[in-house]
Amino acid sequence: MAHVFSTINLKGGVGKTTTTVAVAETLSAEFNKTVLVVDLDPQTNATTMLIGEKKWHELNDRGRTLAQLFKDALEPDNKQFDFDAALQKRVSDVKDARTLDLLPSSLDLIDVQDKLASTPSGKFYSVNPIELLWRAVKARLDDYDIVIVDCPPNLGIITLNGLRISHGYIIPTIPDILSTYGIPQIVTRVREFSDEIAETIDPLGIVVTKHQANSSVHANVLRTLQAGKDAPVFDTIIPQANDIAGAAEHQSHSRTLKQKYGYRGLADCYRSLAEEIIARLEG
Ligand SMILES: Nc1ncnc2c1ncn2[C@@H]1O[C@H](COP(=O)(O)OP(=O)(O)O)[C@@H](O)[C@H]1O
Ligand SMILES: [Mg+2]
Structure with missing residues (x-):
């Protein structure tokens, strides 16, 4: 059975996408895992990191992104969403990451999310709007x-669709106050959601990202996270580094x-x- 987990934080810019893509590429290149990245963020950053902007435009113009799945609802x-047409195989510019596929996102998801949220549920012909992704990909x-x-x-509804197919989640965060x-809200809300749908969705852990070794705020917040009871903190800490920021640009070689x-x-x-x-x- 596939292990499925979501990458979540209520804050943007904390390294969710970078962590998702880097871990996916590493799992493929170094651990021989077959990996699927499902990009549910309308910002489409994971998609453009993995296939580049040009390819994304092509797919988007032809309705071959996850936005189409939600538009169909x-x-x-x-109905126009076609799983196989949307699925991008062997993506990534990492040489040895040959077993990494992608379901791409679209900027159109912003619109769709608003419409889904404001559409009365009867309109979905008995399809629960938090199950749209699950129905499309479960097989x-x-x-x-x-x-x-x-x-x-x-x-929101799009994230809940991601959680609906997940058995766990990770929370990337910069170790500062606002991030x-x-x-605590994420952990509580996901627990409630997992109770509602009677499925296990475990907090796998907090990933500390963009860590600055010379920052006393980072040191203090890291200690607070490690002492906290919301979720375990992964031992690995990702430092703030220009090389990691530069990895966001998709390369043709x-x-x-x-x-x-x-x-x-x-x-x-x-x-x-x-x-x-x-x-x-x-485990
Ligand atoms: N460890 C890091 N060091 C330096 N820059 C990083 C690091 N991780 C991510 N970034 C950069 O920070 C920005 C936000 O990261 P991103 O992964 O897009 O966050 P999110 O998905 O949470 O919005 C991007 O420009 C990314 O390249
Ligand atoms: Mg992101």
Whole structure:
């Protein structure tokens, strides 16, 4: 059975997408896992990191993104989403990441999310709007060892669709006051949701990102997180590094994980994080 987890934080810019993509590429390149990234964020950052902007435009123009899946719910007489047409195989510019697929996102998801939220439920012809993704992908998830869902920075209908297919979630956060502020709410809300749908969705852990070794705020907030009871904190800490920021640009030539995420132990950070995630998923 596939292990499925979501990447969540209510805050943007905390490294959700970078963590999702780097861990996905590492799981494929270094751990021989077959991996699917499901991009649910209208900002489409995971999508453009993995296939580049040009390819994304092509797919978007032809309705081959997850936005189409949700649009179909609003127009059930004109269903157009085609899983196989949307599924992008062997994505990533990392040389050895040959087993990584992507379900791309679209900027149109912003609109769709608003419409879904304001549409009376009767309009869905008895399809629960939080189950749209699950219905579309459930037969295909087990084609993969690991599925990672990159969620938008809120707990709206689109994110709940991601949680509906997940057995766990990770919370990337910068160890500062504002980035960690929403973590208790996330943990409580996901627990309530998992009770409502009677499925287990475990907090796998908090991933500390963009850590600055010389910051006393970071040191203090990290200590508070580690002492807290909301969710365990992964031992691996991802430092703030220009090389990691530069990895966001999709390259037309392939490169190694070290060339992409940086030498000096940076690519190794994602390796040890991937190892910890595997241990939690399988543990
Ligand atoms: N460890 C890091 N060091 C430096 N920059 C980073 C790091 N992780 C992410 N970034 C950069 O920070 C910005 C936000 O990261 P991103 O992964 O897009 O966050 P989110 O998905 O939470 O909005 C991006 O420009 C990204 O390249
Ligand atoms: Mg993002």
